Amino acid sequence: MTEGAVVYSHEKKLQTIIHSNHHIRNIVRRNVHHFLSLREELLDNSIIQCLVASDDPQSPLIDTVRIEQLNARVTSDKIQLALCGENSSGKTAFLHAFLNIGKMLPSDDGPVTARITKLTYAVPGEACIRIKKSLRDHTLTDDEINLSTYFSSEKPNWMGIGRALAKHVKRPEGIDEKSLEFAEWARSVVEIHIPSSTLALGVDVYDTPGFLSDDAPVLKEILHDLVELIHPTLVFMYANPSTDDATKGCFLAVKTALHDLDEMSIFFLNSKADLNRMPKFKQGMNENEFLTILADERIQRYKLLLDAPFLVNDKLEGLPISIDQCQCFDLCSVNSQLIKPHGPTMNEATIRRIIQFVANNDLAIAKRVCKLVLPVIDSFFDLLHITTHRTQEHLLQLYHDAQVWAKKYSEIYKSQTDQFLSDLFSKIFQQLNMESESIVQLISSVRIPQNLIQLTVKTAVRLQVITPTVRETLRNFMKNVFEHIKSHSDMIQDVVSNEILFGALRNEEISDFSALLLDGYAMKNTGGTSILYIVNTISTPVLVCSRNIQQVGIEDETTSRVFLEDIRQLPTVQDKNPPKQLNDQIYRYLSNIGTMLAEKKMKCNEQSNFGEIKRELNYYPAFRYIMMRHVLSSV
Structure with missing residues (x-):
């Protein structure tokens, strides 16, 4: 394939993806508007008005505010892509090649x-x-x-x-x-x-300044504004496949700048993967030989990425163990573009993977809107079906059976949750002790501005300690819950035979992390969807608790002010050998984080109850209808 054909190939793929995404977004946006219009008509129904009137104001029957907010973002007709990374990581050269x-x-x-x-x-x-x-x-x-x-x-x-x-x-x-x-x-x-033939397809590309932790604060501010306002897909470029301290420091600075924006997606691009530096590469090798050594090189460099905790722990679900399952990593080399045909072949494959990743991310908001709307539609069809095909006595029996089931559920939930919290905090404290020294060394070496040390330490603890520990503990927790529920066939059968209970459990949104694990269990086991819904309902409040733990930091204003004042009194660091006082202050902050984690543990234990299934039952439309009818018939 000639270089011109290579460029045409990725542009043709990009054109197809953008056109398809635009069509899908239009369908979603149009149908959501139609859904919201039907909602207004539905709320005029007298029975539905009774359901809404009995609703807890903190949990509306239909969360239209959230739906409307997300649907407003399903409007962009362009793909938004942003390149970021450390200085001299090859962003500019790659950008020229990408846009041709x-x-x-x-x-x-x-x-x-x-x-x-x-x-x-x-x-x-x-x-x-x-x-x-x-x-x-x-x-x-x-x-x-x-x-x-x-x-x-x-x-x-x-x-x-x-x-x-x-x-x-x-x-x-x-x-x-x-x-x-x-x-x-x-x-x-x-x-x-x-x-530009690429830009003409409907792509906007943002080139961001390369920066490290000690760069001007405004550079972090503008990156934060870009992600918050434009919602681009980020391509994080790094030159050293071993992710040295400079790369880790840069990524830590990026995540610190975006500390309150967790919905972004990041593609990791290992740039400057020059063919001449690959040990097995030889001039004149045929295509099959080259693809074999390229596949091996990708595997080796991906393993190096997996060994970099700051990068791999960006998301709770982490990165897949196998590169074959990973869609957010690849390597490239603009310098190797002249080594034909293999250089262009490698770079074209990378561009295709980035395009596919951006395309999937481009539809993420539309998918989230659908995840909010579809369960609501299912719930009201269930309401129509159940209330028109069941007698009052049968409805009350389903209501009673669901209440009995909830009591059994609460016993399993309480025992499993107590064990989870005990395991989670024990492992977090252990991991914090193990990783404190490496965190201090990294933060001291990258010369962070005084006003950002506090937030940077918090970010480092989240990436290197809390997120991987939460991930592993949640995996074990959901595995144990799955096996426990699976061994209680009576609980599963009760859900299968009670459409109200089944619908209420189905009504609980499944997070990306839970879906990843539940899909794995479903593939390896039989037992129907009911067991997956039960496991997800038990796991949801635990997952919420875990995300709250990930946000731990100095929340007490007095402690925060004292820490910052101590930092300001330290001598200015002009080299990479920081004073011992700085290390001592960072250790003190880590100790404070440990104290706050202990407080989080106490709060989590206090809040450990089975309110999730109660909430789903109480706010499931068919269940509310039965409760309302039962109350009216008793008057």
Whole structure:
């Protein structure tokens, strides 16, 4: 395959994906609007009005606010992609290759840019540069720069575009990067409107400044704004496959900057995987030989990623053990593009995988809306079916049987949950003791600004201690619950024979992490969907508790203020050998986190009850209908 055919191949795939996603989003958005309209009609029904009137105001019959909020985000007609990573990780070179454009963005060793750059499509006659005040304020700060003349000939003048662009994206000289002047400059967004066959398909790409923990705070601020406002898929690029301290420090800085945004998806791209540096690569090898050594190289580099706790613990579900199951990792080398045909083959496969990952993430919001709407529709069909095919006596018997089942359920829930909390906190405290030294060493080595040490330590503890411990303990917990429920056939049968109980259990949303585990159990065992619903209902409050534990940090204002004051009194660090006092302060903070974890444990134990099944029963429409009829018949 020629290089031109390679470019055409990934563009053709991207075009198909964007068109399909646009069609799916339109269908979801249209049907959700229709659903909300039907809801308004439904609420005019007198019986439904009684159900709503009896509803707890904290748990509405239909969570329309959440549905409307998410549906409003199912509107983008473009794919949003953002590149981030440490300095000199190859972002700029990869961006040029991905968009099939010439070299126009500045690049060099070390920090070069300090503004977010947005690349979007324009026809040659409308090509231009626009400087906007910020991601939140779209006011133009300078006159529009016309680039159309650079596309007047058959071959674009990329070098001329680069010169016109340089003064707007390169870090300004003679300005203190910690100053307000620099911060105001860095918040501006540079929009580049240019012809590009990839951008023309409906893609906007954001190039973010490379940064580390000790970079100007404004760089973290603008990355946070980008993720919060645009919701792009992030491609985290790193050069060293062994993920050295620089890479770990950069990723820790990214996660610290995005500490309150947990819904983003990240693709890990190991750049600079030059073919000439692969031990088994030889010039002149055939395609099958090359694909074999490429597959082996991907496996080895993926194993190195799995050994990097800061990167692999970004999500609770973690990364798959096998690379064959992982959709969010690959390697590339722009330098190897000239080694034909194998260099282009490797890079094209990587681009295809990134496109597929971005496409899946692009529909994530639409899927979440569907997960909220479909159970509501099922519930009301169940209400119609049950109440029109059952006598009052039968309905009351189902109601009674469900209450009896809930009491049996509570005994299992209490014993399993108590054991889970005991195991979880025991392992967290053990892991915190084991990892404290490595956390202190990493944070001390990357020279973090004083005002961010606190948040960085918290992020490090979450990534290296709490998330992996919670993940492993939850896996064991759900396995034990599954086996326990499976051995109690009477409980399963009671659910199967009681449509109200089955519907209430089905009504509980299944998290991505639970779905991952439940799918595995379903494939290995028989027992129907009822057992999976029971396991999920038991696991849901435990999962909520676990997520709360992941947010542990210095919450007491006095303790936080004292810690920050102690840090400020330390001498300024100018080298990579921090003073002993800094290490001591970090250890003290880790100790404080341990204390707060102990307090979390007490609160979790106090809140350990079987309210989840009660809530699902009480707010399941058919169940409410029976309770209402029972009350009315008793009057």
